[in-house]
Amino acid sequence: MVSTFRPATAQRVATRPMLDLQRALDLESFWRANLQLLQSVLPHHSCSLMLGIVDFEPHEGRHFVARDNSGANQPLTSLSISRPFLAAHPQVKMYTYSEILQEDPRARQRRVERERHFRGWDEFVHLAFWDGAHPEAVLSIRRTEEQGEFLAEEREFLASLHPVIDAGLRRLRAFEGERGRRLSMERFISGLPLPVMFLGPDRALQFATQEAYDLCAAWNFGYEEARVMNTRRCFRVPAPIADACARLADIWDRAANAGLTVGLESSRVVHPERGGLVAKVDVSQPFKGSLVRPGFWVTLASERNLDGASPQLKAEAVHHLQFLTPSERRVALLVAEGLRNHDVAHQLGKSPRTVDFQLSAIYRKLGVTSRTELARLLC
Secondary structure (H helix, E strand, O other), X not given: OOOOOOHHHHHHHOHHHHHHXXXXXXXXXXXXXXXXXXXXXXXXXXXXXXXXOEOOEOOEEEEEEOOOOOOOOOOOOOOOOOHHHHHHOOOOOEEEHHHHHHHOOXXXXXXXXXXXXXXXXXXXXXXXXEEOOEEEEEEEEEEOOOOOOOOHHHHHHHHHHHHHHHHHHHHHHHHHHHHHHHHHHHHHHHOOOOOEXXXXXXXXXXXXXXXXXXXHHHHHHOHXXXXXXXXXXXXXXXXXXXXXXXXXXXXXXXHHHOOOOOOOOEEEEEOOOOOOEEEEEEEEOOOOOOOOOOEEEEEEEXXXXXXXXXXXXXXXXXXXXXXXXXXXXXXXXXXXOOOOHHHHHHHHOOOHHHHHHHHHHHHHHHOOOOHHHHHHHHO
């Protein structure tokens, strides 16, 4: 079958898939855009996007194989055929199976050994994307004997795609890195036994510790109501704290619009009716000179926690409490204050059996064996 590829037609048909490719912000949408692009302009038997390449072997991939009744069509999931060629040609952007065979006749035998039989395709073209001297991704496009070799015009078209796909992969890496850092930060923050939360530029919650959820509920509803509610489900940013964030954002905006260097401002907020509730709001600018509007770190404090205890803790108690779950921290603080298990259960709305179980877990995690040792450790 002779290819009917026409460069002008290909460019026109590929316009929408190219836009989708450039807009993709996750791997699945990126792969779908690549697949749509290839299916719209290039006849092929199958294609793969091979990722996570270590020592020339991919550890992740996305694959498309045309369906037929032969049972021979299988995805190519290895770079064993290409490995010596890639090692000998670092930074090569595009190559074909035929080019490999010209330099390395043993590649055909490696294909047989790897695949046991020829799985439907006769020729491939690979677009390789590198991180220094190491390939980090390969887009493989394969054809049957009937579909023929890749024409010069088709290879020119694929060469023009290389920088677009490469830019997309770099963008994905940046977003994945940012998502990974954010998830790590969320896990770290949520494990802290401190009432802290982070609000975005729009004052929407990004992440918070359980203690912050609890104290925000105390700000909004009072201690008694907050003690018996699901504070995560009922969360909203207390109005005085949101107002403080808005004032700081206005200061930042006016300074930025005037071309002035913006310092990292902070504000102290006291509850208008429950004076024991205090919050410190700090502006968090991504980096000096950033055009991105800042978010806000909010640190809350209270003369007592939701359970009525007055938290006179040692400085090093924070280190110990981070090994406990939020529920266990509540139990530990009340026990350290001198409450018996029955009273703790009543305060927290738990059964005495649950408190007993949690106290055993607290002892084990903190390496203590008695209530006296727990109180000495924390208070």
